Amino acid sequence: MARTSRRRRAAKLMAKPSVKAESSLDELSSLDELKGNPDDRISSLPNDILVNILDRLDVCAAARTSVLSRRWSQLPGMVPRLTISARDLLPSETKTSISNAELVRKTTAAVAKDLANATVSKAELVQRTNAAVAKALADAAKAVANRAVAKATKSILARRDPGGWPIRLLSMTFYLRDDAPISVGHAVGSAMVTFKVEKAEFTVLTEKERLECTIDDLMKYGARFVSFFNECTNTFAGLTRLYLENLRFAESDFVCNILVTCKRLKHLGFLNCDTESWITLQIEHAELSELSIVNCRFDMVKVDWVPKLTRMVFEFWMSFKEPPLSFGYVPLLDVLSVSNVGLSWHEMVKLSTFLHETSVRDLRLGFKCEKIWVQPECLTKRLASVFHQLRIVNLVDIPEGYDLTWTMFILEAVPSLEEFYMTVMDHPCEMQMDQEKRRAKLYSEDKGVEWESPASNFRHHRLSKLIIFCFQSDEHMVSHVRRVMKAAVNLGDVYLYDRLTCPKCRHVKPLKRTRFPETSKQRCWVEKQVRGGIESLATIHFLRNTKIRDEHVSRIV
Known part of the structure; x- marks a missing residue:
């Protein structure tokens, strides 16, 4: 008892x-x-x-x-699924402040000493000291979390019965510092030999975020990862998912070595990764099903032979060649997301060059509130064959205040399109707002693109839904909804959402005054302007950003 x-x-x-x-x-x-x-x-x-x-x-x-x-x-x-993340094991603020009191004292003293002879104000001295202390505490917390990941991984795997239940998922998230990565790598490698591990995942983080990293940081992290990789090659050979960030490799063929070694990979993600010299990255892999390449410095990415690839994300290229992405044998590619910040010297890209060897059904194009980098194309037999599988198109962060007529070419080129999403919004938090820097980096001041359809009486028979986020009752938006409703003869629903709430832009005023119809009277007036002279049975829904429908939420991420 x-x-x-x-x-x-x-x-x-x-x-x-x-x-x-x-x-x-x-x-x-x-x-x-x-x-x-x-x-x-x-x-x-x-x-x-x-x-x-x-x-x-x-x-x-x-x-x-x-x-x-x-x-x-x-x-x-x-337990069949083991997910151990350094992010989840970061100490609480209270524990961190108590356990690192000595660290705070030393950091404060060091900063004060460095700035003793500097001509800075008291306020700036306090600001710099606080920033240094915060960074020191964050680094210490990450070191503690890393050690906890290594300890927990070894402890939990050591207690498993070799003849017991298989491991369906073994997912590790850790920082690329100290000896923790190698310790985790050896523990996971031993588990792969001892147990049946169906899925094994590594998410390798760096102490600094992408925007904080200098070239020296990238080189340092890249060298650390190479050492880790070479020490745990057998473990990497058994991984099914790998995410890497903020790495620069001295050897230009190291990315290819990852693909060759990790034969079981099904998901691979690169964020801010590259090599010292610009290379053409050629991707061939028998098992890979999802690939993400974001903010990576490659001259060209050729997806030559990936027979099981179903999803791909390709964002923010810096190549001088156009287009910077090409596909070979990717028969199962179904979902593709391509985004870029269009600069004035960028050549516009024809979608037919991206998609001519694919059967993509769901296409997302991002513009980051800058120049439209997609070249409208007139419908031809070849173009029709390229787009024959497309069912969903999502245009994200189209710059505000520009004519949207050019988007009609998508309707004309994609006869099987069923859902058409658009987000028209400027994000001051992500845009380069300094005019001198915009000129120096050759940002385009004219972000729009002109296009006139050669088919004035064009009709689309498959489109059933038009969804516009950040709708405003401006003439160019109202006119665009009219054009789509007139062309799409079987359109069922038009969803017009208020301006989306961006957490980073929350305290920044919109660059332009928003004009979403708030009252029922205003909405009746806008609907009257849209429907005038058009025979359409489509239902128009005016929705606030707090009432986004479940099926639309994933389209604004």
Whole structure:
């Protein structure tokens, strides 16, 4: 009886994994007390149910249950999915400030000494000191979290029964610093030899964010990763997912070495990665199904032979060649997202050159509130064959205040289009606002593009939905909705959303005054302007940004 009471008290003292899990524990415990059952009801459940419960908790909460009894101590080692992330293990602010008091003192003293002879104001001295202290604390917290990842990985995998349940998912997220990556790599590699591991994932982070990294930082991180990779080659050979950020490799063929070594990869992501010299990256992989290349410095990316590729993201190229992306054998490519900041010297890209070897059904094009980099094309037999599979097109962050007639070429070129999304919005938080820097970096001041359809009586028979985010009752937007409704004879719904809320732009005034119809009277007037002289059965919905429909949410990410 005493042992049961201790187990119950231990269960109540566990960290709260979730409201649902906590309420279930309390309800079962209360039932035991009412019925006078000397055995707790949870522990009487079979192992597979208990493991299923633990599988729904984070790894820390699941590990804490091992203190309940000898039987419970074995259960965390049976959980089929192990996700351990340094981000989740970062110490709380209170613990960090207490445990690093000495670090704060030393950092403050060092900054004060460096600035003692500098001609800076007291306010600037305080600001710089606070920034240095914050950075030192953040670095210390990441070091602690990294060590916790390595320790938890080794501990949990060491307790698993080699003849027990297979590992369906082994996902590790850690920072590229100290000895933690190699420790995690060896532990995961041993697990791959000992157990059946269906999916193994590495997310490799760096201490600095992308915008903070200098070239020296990129080189340093790249060298660290190469050492890590060479030390744990067998582990990388078994990975099914790999995400890398902020790396520059001295050897131009190292990215190809990753592809050759990681033969089981199904998902691969690069953010701000490149080589010292500009290269043409040729991608050939038998298993890869998802590929993401964002802010990477490659002269050209050729997806030559990836027979299982279904999704690809390609954003922000810096190549002087156009187009910077080409496809070879990608028969299953279904979803493609391409974005760029168009500069004045960039040549406009014809979509037919991107897609002529693909069967893409869902296409996302991003413009980052700058120059339109897509070249409108007139419908030809060849163009029609290129776009014959397209069903959904999403145009993101079109700059405000420019004529939208050019987007009609998509309707004319894509006869099977069913859903057409558009977001017309300027983001001051992401745009280069300094006029001198805009001129120096050759940003285009005229961001629009002119196009006139050669087919004045064009009709589209498949489009059923038109969705516009950040709609305004300006003449160019109202006219564009009219054009689409007139051409799309079977259009069912038109969703016109208010301006989206950008967390980073929250405290910045919009560059232009917004004119979304707020009142029913204003909406009636706008609908009258849209429908005037058009025979359309489409329903027009005016929606606030707080009531975005579930099926539209994924299109604004």
